[in-house]
Amino acid sequence: MEEIKQKSVEWYFQELNVPEDKKERVLMAITDMVYKLNKRIVELEKEEDEYKRKELLKIIDERGALIKEKINQILEGKEDKILYDY
Secondary structure, X not given: OOOOXXXXXXXXXXXXXXXXXXXXXXXXXXXXXXXXXXXXHHHHHHOOOHHHHHXXXXXXXXXXXXXXXXXXXXXXXXXXXXXXXX
16 A cells, blocks of 8 residues: 655645746645645544544545646636635
């Protein structure tokens, strides 16, 4: 089984080749999403119950896909409003 590791915003920048001029916009859009994903990964690392681990893996996969989808929407110009809660 592949080891699940926390990912940084910078990792997503590199993985999806985010251009320099789009990084600030992407950063604002995904920072909270990446934080929540990494919290789930920490939960997974501590969880011993196999059923709960499977559920966490499903959530982690879904969150990762949503982050990539959000980045792609921004890169394609489909995401107009970026809301960031300080």
